[in-house]
Amino acid sequence: MRLPSYFRAVIAAIVLSCTVAITNAAVLERRQCQATLNNALNVANRLQSHYFNTANGQYTGGSLWTDANTLEDLHNLMLATGTNEFSTVADTSFIGKSALNPNTNWQSILAGSNDDAGWIVLALWKIADYKANRGQNNAAYLNSASKIYDIISGQWDNTCGGGVWWSTAHTYKNAVTNELFLLLSASGYLRFRNQAYLDNANKVWNWLKGSGMRNSQGLWNDGLNTADCTNNGQTTWSYNQGVIASGLAALSVATGDKSLLDQAEITLDATIAHLTDNNILRESCDNAVGGGSVCNQDQQIFKGIWTKHLQFYLDNANDASRTAKYSSFLGSQTSAVLHFGTNANNDVGSVWYAPDQGGSVFTPKSSASGLAAHVAAAKYGPC
Numbered sequence: 205m206r207l208p209s210y211f212r213a214v215i216a217a218i219v220l221s222c223t224v225a226i227t228n229a230a231v232l233e234r235r236q237c238q239a240t241l242n243n244a245l246n247v248a249n250r251l252q253s254h255y256f257n258t259a260n261g262q263y264t265g266g267s268l269w270t271d272a273n274t275l276e277d278l279h280n281l282m283l284a285t286g287t288n289e290f291s292t293v294a295d296t297s298f299i300g301k302s303a304l305n306p307n308t309n310w311q312s313i314l315a316g317s318n319d320d321a322g323w324i325v326l327a328l329w330k331i332a333d334y335k336a337n338r339g340q341n342n343a344a345y346l347n348s349a350s351k352i353y354d355i356i357s358g359q360w361d362n363t364c365g366g367g368v369w370w371s372t373a374h375t376y377k378n379a380v381t382n383e384l385f386l387l388l389s390a391s392g393y394l395r396f397r398n399q400a401y402l403d404n405a406n407k408v409w410n411w412l413k414g415s416g417m418r419n420s421q422g423l424w425n426d427g428l429n430t431a432d433c434t435n436n437g438q439t440t441w442s443y444n445q446g447v448i449a450s451g452l453a454a455l456s457v458a459t460g461d462k463s464l465l466d467q468a469e470i471t472l473d474a475t476i477a478h479l480t481d482n483n484i485l486r487e488s489c490d491n492a493v494g495g496g497s498v499c500n501q502d503q504q505i506f507k508g509i510w511t512k513h514l515q516f517y518l519d520n521a522n523d524a525s526r527t528a529k530y531s532s533f534l535g536s537q538t539s540a541v542l543h544f545g546t547n548a549n550n551d552v553g554s555v556w557y558a559p560d561q562g563g564s565v566f567t568p569k570s571s572a573s574g575l576a577a578h579v580a581a582a583k584y585g586p587c
């Protein structure tokens with residue numbers, strides 16, 4: 205039966221406004237908002253042309269863990285758009301070249317930082333997904349990720365009842381390092397069906413939920429006091445609230461336990477309730493008045509990490525009602541990034557909630573943060 209012309213026109217308009225996502229096989233294909241993806245591409249092109257140093261494969265002023273997030277963001281974008289515009293960046297980056305070299309001493313590169321290690325594994329996996337999607341060999345990236353995962357896993361001990369250490373100096377047990385270990389372990393099980401990964405995921409979640417790091421608001425503080433293993437009451441950074449959600453969603457898929465999604469949403473909802481200004485994410489160090497932003501360059505990427513891990517949460521939750529719950533919020537973030545945070549050069553500033561880039565500084569970290577917000581909203585925001 206031939207559809208009436210009106211309906212054919214409507215369908216044509218939808219096709220023109222949204223493109224079908226190209227994702228890895230574990231995730232259902234979803235429509236992408238093309239206009240938002242175009243904004244993401246503009247930011248990504250500026251990132252690469254202005255901040256990426258082809259000589260050393262690093263971002264100007266970048267650090268190991270923020271570079272890893274940026275590489276993950278670029279490949280997340282390419283999987284969403286189907287473009288290969290940044291196809292060479294992995295193999296020419298410092299992290300990529302290290303992964304491709306079978307003799308790389310990852311212990312030396314990581315310099316004892318277990319949270320940096322977790323971010324690098326996520327980047328290597330996303331690059332591997334992209335390469336597999338394009339029919340390319342990804343074995344070196346997967347092998348390097350496995351080596352780094354084993355380094356992190358070896359940092360678990362019974363101090364404070366469990367948990368991996370923030371660094372090999374063994375001075376601090378914190379939220380994000382263990383949230384990353386949860387995410388890597390649950391996601392690793394889904395990738396490789398290795399029971400040791402699932403055992404680790406269950407172990408670290410049981411430890412996290414009993415650690416006291418989640419406060420009465422439902423937000424995760426930074427870590428534990430070394431002396432008595434109690435919540436140290438330090439800053440509830442936005443990225444802590446995102447990584448735990450994506451980790452719990454991956455564990456939910458691995459175990460079939462849907463209650464883990466409800467646990468994740470305690471913290472996601474608390475983020476929206478307590479870490480926003482006029483419904484826009486605001487880091488505690490973001491300040492649009494009286495001297496501008498005081499967020500350091502690590503903190504400038506946190507908000508984008510939250511949006512990215514909400515995307516990953518929704519990928520694994522695979523639930524239309526949960527997607528609908530957060531869709532408009534993601535739409536608000538991409539709008540704020542575009543209209544408040546982006547300058548004429550397509551650099552994204554560190555402050556999203558204030559007009560005219562109020563209080564912003566512009567760095568590759570702040571641009572990567574904005575890029576992540578655009579990609580997440582293109583996938584799950586209003587189209």
